[in-house]
Amino acid sequence: MTALQTIASLVYLLSAICYVIGVHMMRSPKTAKNGNILSGVGMIMAVIMIIIEIINDGKIDLGGWTALIAGLVLGIGYGVIKARKVPMTDVPQLVSLFNAVGGGAAATIGIFDYLHVMPSTSISLIFSIPVVLDVIIGGTTFSGSLIATGKLSGHVPGKPITFPGAKLCNAVAILAMLAAAVLVIGFPTNWWYIVLALGASLVFGLLMTLPIGGADMPVVVSLLNAFTGLAVAFAGFVINNQVLIIAGALVGAAGTILTLQMAEAMNRSVANIIAGGFGGGDSGTSGAAADVPVNVTETSADDVGLQLAYAHNVMIVPGYGLAAAQAQHEVAELAKLLTDAGINVDYAIHPVAGRMPGHMNVLLADVHVPYEQMKQLDEANQMFPNTDVSLVIGANDVTNPLARESGNAISGMPILDVDKSKSVVVIKRSMSTGYAGVQNPLFSEDHTKMFFSDAKKGLQEIIAATKQYLD
């Protein structure tokens, strides 16, 4: 080891320590931001060290510099601009997009190194096995994450896409992937095999993600995130770089645990989600299939405004429909109107409200809702008996009292006890069922009134009506 190699190894070790401690700090809201910064500092150290190493090495030529700098400048420009400009409602698809390119980069490294050393006849298993794993996992997450991005942003239909023979195609893709893997390892002199492995893994990623409903996408994105971590770790084996191995394995393992916890919070199992074909994706946006309402009382914006203006304690229950309609500005405006008039306003936030666990908190914080008004499940449930009006906006399953009973799709899921408040107003597009496909008896209770509208438009009307009564 030269002196520089020794320093480099120690710097990479230090940056790996930054990632581990950074992730550790991100488990608590107080230290999370600094944790992310620490992990970023580790990243900058690693990048500076590799720059010093390749300059000192002197092997890189003009073409290499051009390719590297052009790629970095374009990539950083695109990434930073996207990340700064994205509205908070669109964060899930952006994370998925960043994950896709991470997988793509890992796969590219595998292909590059394989093609680069291929002419030499003595390719060992130690080299070819990590290459194959890197390319296959990276390719799968690349195409899979792109489909997930499309589904979350609406470019690809959110509902499960299945077609006759889908299972057969899946099986063929898996077999082709395995066959290519064996060929690459067994006959490492034909570059077509690595291309076949890449192609099959891209097709497999596509087929794996298409049949999964839009509302399950967050769990899928998290799972693919863990996959990318593994692909990066195998890329580290390929180029014999330990910081890639450590960081990749860390993300692979931590991402797996996070995926399991997300699935648990949504009351689903990962296997069940991957099997796909369940649920309708963006529930409520279809508006079709409205069963004949059973004894529900409809109300108007005017009535809701009157009710709110004369209440003492109001609880807002935001859900997926609010996130989908991007109505967070309107809800904050209504809450401010009421607060200014001396009415107590709080938000009851279910752990999985919004588009992914914790997403609703981010959305509301973005429109400057005070942190202390956001009540988590347990706290909110203690407050419902003293609540005059619960305003449910685009939420369904998380308020369904049937969860307390056994024998249905949502049994045992923790819910918000909206039905215990004195009166309930539900803003919803139609009577269609929520994601779980279960009717919600809350809607037909005596103290519940339904206001059928898009969340954004409905809230605007309610704000106008409330203003009249407060003046």
Added chain:
Amino acid sequence: MSQQLYTNLAIFVLSLLVGFEVMSKIPATLQTPMMSGANAIHGVVVVGAFVIAAEADNIWFYLLAFLCAFFAAVNVSGGYTVTDRMLGMFTKPKASSSNKNAGGDKQ
């Protein structure tokens, strides 16, 4: 088994175990930022882009190195910036001022 492979394998397995251990129960509020933060960390693949760019010696390899550098740069720069923006919202208990410039930009 070579010494090098053994070292790499040991590092891989132990890092997996660290990953499992460091990730205990995460409050639901932090699950989305945590996913985004982990996503930024695998942007370390950018180090690999430098390594292959140094070895590239014809047009096809230049193209692959370019593609890899572009992908990895998007991952690492975007990942840290968007995570920082998200977490910036949790640290301001009384968010009354605009915090649009919360992206403490690290490439």
